[in-house]
Amino acid sequence: MSGETNTDVQGVLADYRVIDLTDERGHLAGLIWAQMGADVIAIEPPEGSSARRLGPFAGDVEDPERSLHHWSYNRGKRSVVLDLRTSEGVDRAKALIAGADVVFESFDSGEAENLGLGRDVLAELNPALIHVSITAFGSDGPKANWTHSDLALQASAVNMAITGDADRAPLRAGGTLPQAFHNAASEGAGAALIAMWDRQTRSGLGQHIDTSAQRSMSQASMSSTLNASVNATVTQRIAGGASLQGIDIQLMWPCADGHASVTFLFGPGFRAFTENLMAWVHEEGFCDEATRDKNWTEYAMMLLDGREPVSEYERVKGILTDFFATKTKAELLDAAMTRRVLITPVWNTGEVVDSHQLAFREYWEDVDHSDVVSDAGAGSFDPAAIRYPGAFAKFTETPLAKLGRAPRLGEHTDEVLVDLDAAQRLPAVPAAVAPVAHTSPPLEGVKVLDFMWAMAGPAASRVLADYGADIIRVESANKLDAIRSIQPFHDDVGDPDGSALFSNLNAGKRGLALDMSKPEAMEVIWDLIDWADVILESFSPKAMTGWGMGWEQVRERRPDMVMASSCLMGQTGPLALLAGFGTMAAAISGFFYPVGWPDRAPAGPFAAYTDYTSPRWLVAAIMGALEHKRQTGRGQYVDMSQAEAALHLMGPALLERTTNGRIWEAGGNRDLVFAPQGAYQTAAGGPAGDDFDDNWIAISCVDDRQWSALAAAIGRDDMASLSTSERHARHDELDEIISAWTRGRDGYELMAELQAAGIAAHIVQNSPEFTVDPQIVHRQFLTAVDHAKQGTTTVENTRFVMSRTPASVTYGGPTLGEHSFEVLTETLAYDGDRIAELAIAELLE
Known part of the structure; x- marks a missing residue:
């Protein structure tokens, strides 16, 4: 990539020290900071982190030094053994924390306080400390102390109800690979960088950041959390798609050798792609001209208002079923590139590892474990070259570090403690920044020019807006953002200014309507570039260069600019020009294949999964680039691939392939460790209404004690002594027994009973239940804001909470061109004549 000069080989965060007090619920946060160059010290108990006991294991040898889960998320860290159950261990931990910049921890509620490491203690010990708590439901509220599991958290967050x-x-995203805490941990990593910006530029002080896995995971519902609030039909699940307003939207099809993700959608943002697809279908004789030439711009509205019978849509889907059955995954991927249709194959982990795109971009990192694993055990892998997911983004000035293996337990205890005894490290706060405990938004004064569209990019810039950045979002009526045509709509009315999804992802931004297809618009854009600190764009590769606004042109004029591009596969490589959405990136990245039932086709996570996960990584990338600019005065370019960032959430599954040679298969709601675990049907009731029969409760027995408690609750004390291995072996039998017990029970009452017994359980919530969830209400996650068209609307609030510089969410996403006059007159200081010239040239639309 051009511009990769003047690199900082130490990494942009090389000055910072992180104390990692997490386990498998939070260790991804430390990995992100380690990739960005930070010194990350993982404090482990004498028996090692619980992550070391999670399978699968390299060579199938059950050994804490061979856990693929631990390997995936602890590369590049230093391991220090401290027994926090002793005063000496706590004192050592405090001494390390006193000189640290960041602490990530995933303690259960009250655990840190009992250890003497509570939030107030750490703040007094180190006022500059950024302290991130990665929690299940949040640090306070009626569910703060609830027993949890990945399944229970996903059940609470709406995404499971529609998967x-x-x-x-209903199924959880990730299949047998947990996801909820990974989403919260990646959220926490970016949040810590926002807090670091505040500390290093203005306050000199740290603060506490409270993340919630429930809130982070709810982003995977694509704003279906809001349906009840905006009086929209509740989203229902179907495999490989969604049921919206009684219409079954199909987004995945079987093909000759597997399955493919196909974005067969309608409206201005999808019309051209759907026309290309139907032209191909007609060309090969599968449909007539009338079917090919349907009004794909208005088709969604025609289905909703009855102009097009749903039966006709079903007939068209049948045509596509017949057509795709004649095509292989390779043929469909080739067509996506040559015919510009929105199709990607559903790849398994083996196909992901063999991806020619990832090979071209030199994504994989081979790591030497030969000093830890002297033989392969039952496997045939090479311990000296174990393949891992690599850099989550490409930076021109501060490329991410290629990390070594995860540390052996206590490998660095002596060196870290000797250094600690020799000299007390101080947090890396600039001497010129005097401590000032202000409460204004941490990104106040940061100016962002936002060309993002659809979901992944806008979700990232929405975070920046929440915390004070001034964001001008550029769009055009001639190429409407696709999500303006996607549910949920206020009152189910398909108005581009009434999409709650669009409003949610773009809350707090200013909207400028500008037709960028006209050369005259470039003068306005360059004026905005001169105004901005950050440029964000998610056009197809080469689009910005084609307009004369590529990184090279921008850097020549503004060498201090931070510019980030976000797309499915990255800016380079044979699949760089693959156009599409997160459904497609999730399919080709391996997320669809393991979500489903062993006896059925893949169901996939709900819709565009990588659109929901990648924004957190993009926030971290943007803030890292801004931190580099703060240190050096230089800008840089960030090439962000949704697929490459998301693959870290599949780390153990990918290592299972590269190390043990196995594909990660679907397993319903089963777990590799816990048993029994599943979603079990309950009686009707609750906010959904007495006649609604899609009522479920997620139950996980995470240890022997929880199983004994559940066995007692269901009247099966005779089974209470079953070991974990016995429970796994008899899982089908246990599922039948538990199902018979739950089927006649009210889900809310059952959830309360199981939680009182200390069992991880939660009803599977859709929007009506989520809206009145006491935890969601307590933490004000759904919030009413002003909206130019609706008067008021509801959006999701910030997904993490900062103690001193809280977020501000006051208005929903802009209507088309809502702030055009304000931007032109106040931000760019154009006079009336200049604005009239733009209007006459038809640029402001």
Whole structure:
């Protein structure tokens, strides 16, 4: 990539020290900071982190030094053993924390306080400390102390209610690979960088950051949390798609050798792609001209208002089913590149590892474990070259570090403690920044020019807006953002200014309507570039260069600019020009294949999964680039691939392939460790209404004690002594027993009973239940804001909470061109004549 000069080989965060007090619920946060160059010290108990006991294991040898889960998320860290159950261990930890810049921890509620490491203690010990708590439901509220599991958290967050086959239990994203805490941990990593910006530029002080896995995971519902609030039909699940307003939207099809993700959608943002697809279908004789030439711009509205019968849509889907059955995954991927249709294959982990795109971009990192693993055990892998996911983004000035293996337990205890005894380290606060405990937004004064569209990019810039950045979002009526045509709509009315999804992802931004297809618009854009600190764009590669606004042109004029591009596969490589959405990136990155039932086709996570996960990584990338600019005065370019960032959430599954040679298969709601675990049907009731039969409760027995408690609750004391291995072996039998017990019970009452017994359980919530969830209400996650068209609307609030510089969310996403006059007159200081010239040239539309 051009511009990769003047690199900082130490990494942009090389000055910072992180104390990692997490386990498998938070260790991804430290990995992100380690990739960016920070010194990350993982404090482990004498028996090692619980992550070391999670399978699968390299060579199938069950050994804490061979856990693929631990390997995936602890590379580049230093391991220090401290027994926090002793006063000596706590004192050592405090001494390390006193000189640290950041602490990540995932303690259960009250645990840190009992250890003497509570929030107030750490703040007094180190006022500059950025302290990130990665929690299940949040640090306070009626569910702060609830027993949890990944399944229970996903059940609480809406995404599970809309994932899976309509005639079976709902499914969690990730299959047997946990996801909820990974989403919260990646959220926490970016949040810590926002707090660091405040500390290093203005306050000199740290603060506490409270993340919630429930809130982070709810982003995977694509704003279906809001349906009840905006009087929209509740989203229902179907495998490989969604049921919206009674219409089954199909987004995945079987093909000759597997399955493919196909974005067969309608409206201005999708019309050209759908026309290309139907032209191909007609060309090969599968449909007539009338079918090919349907009004794909208005088709969604025609279905909703009855002009097009749903039966006709079903007929068209049948045509596509016949057509795709004749094509292989390779043929469909080739067509996506040559015919510009929105299709990607559903790849398994083996196909992901063999990806020619990832090979071209030199994504994989081979790591030497030969000094830890002297033989392969039952496997045939090479311990000296174990392949891992690599850099989550490409930076021109501060490329991410290629990390070594995860540390052996206590490998660095002596060196770290000797250094500690020799001299007390101080947090890396600039001497010129005097401590000032202000409460204004941490990104106040940061100016962002936002060309993002769809979901992944806008979700990232929405975080920046929440914390004070001034964001001008550029769009055009001639190429409407695709999500203006996607549910949920206020009152189910398909108005581009009434999409709650668009409003949610773009809350707090200013909207400028500008037709960028006209050369005259470039003068306005360059004026905005001169105004901005950051440029964000998610056009197809080469688009910005084609307009004369590529990184090279921008850097020549503004060498201090931070510019980030976000797209499916990255800016380079054979698939760089693959156009599409997160559904497609999730399919080709391996997320669809393991979500489903062993006896059925993949169901996939709900819709565009990588659109929901990648924004957190993009926030971290942007803030890292801004930190580099603060240190050096230089800008840089960030090439962000949704797929490459998201693959870290599949780390153990990918290592299972590269190390043990196995594909990660679907397993319903089963877990590799816990048993029994599943979603079980309950009686009707609750906010959904007495006649609604899609009521489920997620139950996980995470240890022997929880299983004994559940066995007692269901009246099966005779089974209470079953070991974990016995429970796994008899899982089908246990599922039948538990299902018979839950089926006649009220879900809310059952959830309360199981939580009182200390069992991880939660009802599977859709929007009506989520809206009245006491935890969501207590933490004000759904918030009413002003909106130019609706008067008021509801959006999701910030997903993490900063103690001293809280977020501000006051208005919903802009209507088309809502702030055009304000931007032109106040921000760019154009006079009336200049604005009239733009209007006459038809640029302001």
